Structures are given as C-alpha cells and as structure tokens.
Amino acid sequence: MISTRAATLLLAMTGAAVLAPPVIAADTVMTTQDTLLDRIQIEDLMRDYYTDLTATERHAIDRYWAKDSEFHVAGQVIKGRDAIAALYDGMERAAGSGETLTMLLGNPIIRVDGNRAEMDAIYTGIMNVAPDQAPRFFEQGRDHCEFIKENGRWFITKRVLTNLSHAPAEH
Numbered sequence: 001m002i003s004t005r006a007a008t009l010l011l012a013m014t015g016a017a018v019l020a021p022p023v024i025a026a027d028t029v030m031t032t033q034d035t036l037l038d039r040i041q042i043e044d045l046m047r048d049y050y051t052d053l054t055a056t057e058r059h060a061i062d063r064y065w066a067k068d069s070e071f072h073v074a075g076q077v078i079k080g081r082d083a084i085a086a087l088y089d090g091m092e093r094a095a096g097s098g099e100t101l102t103m104l105l106g107n108p109i110i111r112v113d114g115n116r117a118e119m120d121a122i123y124t125g126i127m128n129v130a131p132d133q134a135p136r137f138f139e140q141g142r143d144h145c146e147f148i149k150e151n152g153r154w155f156i157t158k159r160v161l162t163n164l165s166h167a168p169a170e171h
Contacts, residue, residue: 035112038154042110042117042147045154050103050123061085066148066155073161100128101138115149123161140165 031039049064061081065071071078071087078084108121125138146158 038112038117038149039110042112042119042154043108045147045156046105046108046119046121046145049156050105054101054103061088064156066150066157069155069157069159071159073159102126102128102135105143117147117149117154119143119145119147121145137165139163 045064052060052064061084065081065084067081068079069081069084071084078087102125104124104126106122106124108119110117110119121143122140123143124140126135127138128135141161141163144160144162145156147154148157149155
C-alpha cells in the first residue's frame, strides 16, 4: 500500500533523470552459453528489485546496490549505497493510505562482458486506487543500469532513470 504522497516521492525517485541512456539496437546483443546464466541472474536481480521497490517493508539496498554505486534520478546524482538507502527510507516514511503502486520492468536488453554488464529496459508504474476502480498508468520511462559481479553475485553500480511521462504531482 502506498499513499498519494509516497507515490509522488516514488515518481521523483523513478523518473525525471537528466541523463538519458543510449538507445541500443536489439541486434547488437547476442546471448551465448557463456552469458546466459549471467543474463538470467541480472533479470532475477532486477525483478526482485522492482518487487521490493513497492513492498511495504524496508528496501534491502545492500542486496542490490554495490557499495560505491550511484543513482541518477530526478535531476540528482546520489552516490553510495548509504545515501541511496537514506533516499528509500525517506520514501517509506511517507507511505500509507489504501493506494497500491505496482512497478513493471519490460523489454530488457542485457549485455554481459565478463564481470560487468549493462541493461536498458522500460519501466511502467500502475496505480491501483481502490479495488472497485480500474487501475491506471502512473508513469513510464527508461531504466539504464550498469552491474558488477562480485563473489558470484551481481550488483548495480550505476542506475539512470529517465521518466518519459510526467504524472501530475497530486493524484
């Protein structure tokens, strides 16, 4: 459950980045036996990240972000896992009400190169105000992530969000 105020904060966190990721043609990515498991692990990481993003309990930042990572969002560059955790903690304090926000991640293009990888994808936010009302699109944009593999696990090192829709500040 997420309040209108928390949804507005989430909008600021998941959109309006100044830097847009480059557009990569789908034919530039070739999955091989060597990269298939890494691609699946990165997709699982991001699926879990988006699921946790809209959950009611604390977002487990250290599960997803590298220690010296950076997050480009809403015209800001937040550096370091602790600063990113503080940003999410602020959002969680604003949560409440009966509204539910669901974030979807689609069309991921993942390029793996050894212990480094990149992903470009589309994110979509859907707001459910009440069980008797149809859901509505809240926002949509591009998500560009860079990853590093440490001790067999993938972590986000850089994330750049570009909001392609501009949801109103009040809902």
